[in-house]
Amino acid sequence: MAATRVVVDIPGERPYDVRIGEGILADLGTKLAPVLEAQPPSRILIITDSNVAPLYLDACKQGLAALGCPISDITLPAGEEAKCIDVLAEVWNAMAALGLARDSVVVALGGGVVGDLAGFAGATFMRGLRVVQVPTTLLSMVDSSVGGKTGINLEAGKNLVGSFLQPSYVCASTDVLATLDVREWACGCAEIAKASVIDSDDFFFWLVENASLLAERNPDVVLEAIARSVVFKANVVAQDKTESRGVRECLNYGHTLGHAIEALAGYGTYSHGAAVAEGMRFAARLGQTLAGTPLELVEAQDALLDELGLPVLDWSAPAEDILAAMKRDKKNRQGAVRFVLPADVGQWELTAVDDETILEHLRLYFGE
Numbered sequence: 001m002a003a004t005r006v007v008v009d010i011p012g013e014r015p016y017d018v019r020i021g022e023g024i025l026a027d028l029g030t031k032l033a034p035v036l037e038a039q040p041p042s043r044i045l046i047i048t049d050s051n052v053a054p055l056y057l058d059a060c061k062q063g064l065a066a067l068g069c070p071i072s073d074i075t076l077p078a079g080e081e082a083k084c085i086d087v088l089a090e091v092w093n094a095m096a097a098l099g100l101a102r103d104s105v106v107v108a109l110g111g112g113v114v115g116d117l118a119g120f121a122g123a124t125f126m127r128g129l130r131v132v133q134v135p136t137t138l139l140s141m142v143d144s145s146v147g148g149k150t151g152i153n154l155e156a157g158k159n160l161v162g163s164f165l166q167p168s169y170v171c172a173s174t175d176v177l178a179t180l181d182v183r184e185w186a187c188g189c190a191e192i193a194k195a196s197v198i199d200s201d202d203f204f205f206w207l208v209e210n211a212s213l214l215a216e217r218n219p220d221v222v223l224e225a226i227a228r229s230v231v232f233k234a235n236v237v238a239q240d241k242t243e244s245r246g247v248r249e250c251l252n253y254g255h256t257l258g259h260a261i262e263a264l265a266g267y268g269t270y271s272h273g274a275a276v277a278e279g280m281r282f283a284a285r286l287g288q289t290l291a292g293t294p295l296e297l298v299e300a301q302d303a304l305l306d307e308l309g310l311p312v313l314d315w316s317a318p319a320e321d322i323l324a325a326m327k328r329d330k331k332n333r334q335g336a337v338r339f340v341l342p343a344d345v346g347q348w349e350l351t352a353v354d355d356e357t358i359l360e361h362l363r364l365y366f367g368e
């Protein structure tokens with residue numbers, strides 16, 4: 001099976017490879033050796049979680065053996081709750097107890113939770129070690145492993161503490177996706193759909209054409225969907241590494257309503273992807289009023305999300321409660337609620353929307 005390589009080249013950063021392919025965990029060490037050549041690691045620490053460890057920790061260790069240095073591992077409890085200060089402190093203490101040094105390398109083997117926490121542990125221990133991302137969920141392959149955002153949650157909100165640290169290398173071994181359940185699969189598909197709408201006609205219509213094959217996990221289509229999403233994310237991040245130039249915001253398409261649904265329904269009730277998909281449906285309709293979004297796009301996106309296993313949610317709440325939840329989101333604390341609106345495929349706008357317009361559209365959308 002073919003493997004493919006995307007180079008992430010961000011101004012001011014060392015370019016790094018995202019390698020995508022089936023079975024590529026097996027030669028991770030061989031591929032990493034030249035990347036780490038300038039400072040071969042005295043020790044590698046794999047950070048993983050309790051679901052992934054029994055499935056892929058041994059394979060990851062075997063893949064890294066070619067580097068010929070001692071390999072330690074830490075297993076976190078699976079789930080979003082692990083992305084917290086207590087678990088992070090345990091990881092820092094374990095890193096110290098293991099004698100990690102400035103030349104050590106952290107390998108994040110898992111989904112976005114492991115990637116974010118291990119990335120932040122690596123970014124902060126001894127003021128920063130090198131981090132290698134080995135994403136094992138579809139979402140982490142297409143989104144969180146690329147772009148350098150790391151961090152943890154606080155009681156006060158998600159991802160409130162963190163830093164930017166680009167990984168030295170990303171290894172997306174698609175065979176590990178075989179054990180991912182339907183909910184997590186659809187979750188990753190939502191981020192792929194999001195990327196396609198924001199990116200281009202080429203990506204969007206390719207995805208529309210191949211949506212049922214992606215839902216069935218056809219290996220060639222999975223590989224191409226991941227590669228296209230990584231190319232998209234790499235381009236966005238290259239233009240706006242730290243979300244300060246108004247470009248990286250496009251990655252929040254669907255997230256304004258999506259975050260509000262997650263918060264109001266209770267975290268975990270719906271997957272992040274299912275909530276984002278609902279947010280994309282809503283944002284496209286809001287776009288019809290505010291950004292000239294064509295009806296054809298609204299309908300094509302609806303059909304795409306249906307096909308990817310992301311149906312309309314059987315959920316609603318009073319429009320005022322949804323608006324209040326949007327305003328509590330950290331991205332909107334400074335004033336009016338902002339939406340990424342697709343004026344058309346590949347053409348997005350970041351628009352501050354007044355309360356009345358949001359309420360009116362929420363009532364229309366949720367049929368109040």
Ligand SMILES: NC(=O)c1ccc[n+]([C@@H]2O[C@H](COP(=O)([O-])OP(=O)(O)OC[C@H]3O[C@@H](n4cnc5c(N)ncnc54)[C@H](O)[C@@H]3O)[C@@H](O)[C@H]2O)c1
Pocket residue numbers: 049050051052055078079080083110111112113114116136137139140143144145146147148149150158159176177178179180181184187
């Ligand atoms: N850094 C970023 O740019 C960025 C972007 C998007 C999301 N995120 C973060 O990512 C996190 C969500 O990531 P996620 O969706 O990967 O969730 P996750 O890491 O919790 O993984 C989902 C579940 O799948 C399990 N799992 C992982 N790989 C598996 C495999 N191959 N087979 C079977 N089970 C497997 C995990 O143990 C977990 O139970 C959130 O914390 C979010 O904030 C970060």
